[in-house]
Amino acid sequence: MSPGLPTQMGERDDSANRCSPMRTDVRPMETREPLGRVARLHYQHGMTHQEIGELLGFSRVKVTRMLAEARRAGIVEIHIHGEATPFGELEAELTGAFGLAGAWIAPSFSDPERSLASVGMAGAECLTALAPTVRTVAVGLSSSVAAIVAHLRPQEQLPELGFVPLAGSWGGASRGMSPHELVIGFGAAFGARTYHLPAPILAKTADAATAFAADPGVRQTLRLAAGAELLIAGVGAVEAGSGMLADTLTERERGQLTKRGAVGDISARFFDSVGSAVESTVDERVVGMSLRALARIPRRVAVGFGDQKITALRAALRTGLMNHLVTDVDTARTLLRTTRKGN
Template identity: 35%
Template structure:
């Protein structure tokens, strides 16, 4: 065997000879950088098209071709992933309002639009969806959704009463009915107040067979859409007639409550806060709520930050849709 000692040959990469590396690189550049289609590469280089395909795959394996994901403006993938990691969430959607200091209407609109896209993407059929009866962000979400040509859910079930004032009833039925229409599902309404006047009044209402049937459907839910409440009620909640009284708010604060999901209150660590109010709520209980496979919280704004963080810490939520300012604050703080 003879060799040319005057030529220092470059070592092979991954067991591939330099001459082969040249062909790999040439094919990769033609395809990825110059946009030449595989049949044209085969014709120009006088090799078969299957070989071109194999060479392109080999170029990727050897690191000659590397895939880089360029995040578009307005998309916050790294921030979403950081929040998912910190709080153990399945998914996070961050809505960019486009303003450095967004006011509440623009925040609600941005969150609603982002949540609508999330639902349109992830509802593929067969879901039984629970929905809270009052929430500005949920109203914004259903307003932003588009009807689907085929059914993507079986049921939309109201998980907490909404009949207080006449306005409250409109909000409650509009949410459930509108989402059912958009998803091709059957709407199931809970004809009861979210808060009964007393525990005794709640017991009377619970004796109604129809209300019992609706509540029986909660254990079969595969998904829940809910807002997150703070101790300071939103204007919508006050208008609905279902806002809790000032004295009850003070009692909840003394117990350490900072927020709620479907009127189930929790403290800053996300631990359930038990109070006398629980005996008056007509809606899904905390154990059933936590057993739902996918709980999607749609909430944002500075007023809700403490409640959102607590809900994540307590594991009440699987998916969060929120605004950019809240997301940045969540990512900047320890999960506990």
């Protein structure tokens, strides 16, 4: 905390403002101040919502909402000292069993929304831990990675850091799920640079993909991504219903992929159970980094959870295609169980 006296009203701590670009609703300081007051009365002085309401002339419910808003906006930050992690042993087992350089495990919930949020939280921890050690982060598009953005708290600013998408974007409405939004969200949280890949992730034809890839802007971004020291991407399954890409494929394409041994994908690049790229009519239409290039990035974080993704995750980890993992505890246990027993 700044050592300024509390009554020096002219001189405000602008740390909240500094971080606010990442928030969707930037409000004037005026609006935020009562939140800080309420937060102090509750968290420091231990007053109940009721008491604060009576003191300041709000209803209890309003105080509850102000406190929720204060947490959401990052005015209230809860820090847990020490690095005891809830599933430490399991993380150690996983890193041992798969030769990983790191694993972050979140609790599982029956509500998939909640599990997603929880994994997003773990992913945010992972990114917070690794980002300060690198200059460029390549970002793959997936709902799990998108969930990370919402859980990044204002933190250490890294103006030298850059976030680069691994591949192009889907057309149409994106619902918070375009690579642009991901990269911008990450960038804002770290005060970092962002880059964009001006092309679709899946072109209409192989020729179109080739043409797109020849575009100077696209080439430049892809070159930058290839030089990244950290990759964070979702791992997708081939089955329908397991993710954006899988749902886009026709039955025929899916059939071709399966026949050729594909078990999963990273940023639209399908791989088989030994971690090799699977060539296909899909693959040649992708505008994005190749599996080979991707595997040259030193730190590669796989994010994913759920039974559907087990096979894909196991292959990505066992073959060394990915060397870090962010997942939930159910998935982690299943991975360990089904992998130890032969397979």
